[in-house]
Amino acid sequence: QVQLVESGGGLVQAGDSLRLSCAASGRTFSTNAMGWFRQVVGKEREFVAAVNWSGDTTFYADSLKGRFTISRDNAKNSVYLQMNNLKPEDTAVYYCAASQSNWPSLKNYAYDYWGQGTQVTVSS
Numbered sequence: 001q002v003q004l005v006e007s008g009g010g011l012v013q014a015g016d017s018l019r020l021s022c023a024a025s026g027r028t029f030s031t032n033a034m035g036w037f038r039q040v041v042g043k044e045r046e047f048v049a050a051v052n053w054s055g056d057t058t059f060y061a062d063s064l065k066g067r068f069t070i071s072r073d074n075a076k077n078s079v080y081l082q083m084n085n086l087k088p089e090d091t092a093v094y095y096c097a098a099s100q101s102n103w104p105s106l107k108n109y110a111y112d113y114w115g116q117g118t119q120v121t122v123s124s
Helices: none
Strands: 002-007 010-013 018-026 034-039 046-051 058-060 068-073 078-083 092-098 118-123
Touching: 002 092, 018 034, 018 092, 018 118, 034 068, 034 078, 046 068, 046 078, 058 068
Parallel strands: 010 118
Antiparallel strands: 002 018, 018 078, 034 046, 034 092, 046 058, 068 078, 092 118
């Protein structure tokens, strides 16, 4: 079992940056691929970014490449999402997820554990 707790969300203006954090506890974290997803009320949860167990392989949603960066620190049992040049359409609840696989997936059904989410609101 892995427990995930996100933090770092908030209300920002367009063009600002935010860094989301996800703290993991429970079973070994360093072997899990990790992902970030986001969801707007009334819409499906969408893939944002993912990282493999060691942190040297990352995937991003095409529309977010260049603005968002995922990273992890296995010594701190944490994964991060740096979001730059935020836009109003980035407004969503952001979820951290852990997979029992060490290889990341873009599909939410590949993830076994989820955090409670953190709200990010970007005003224009």
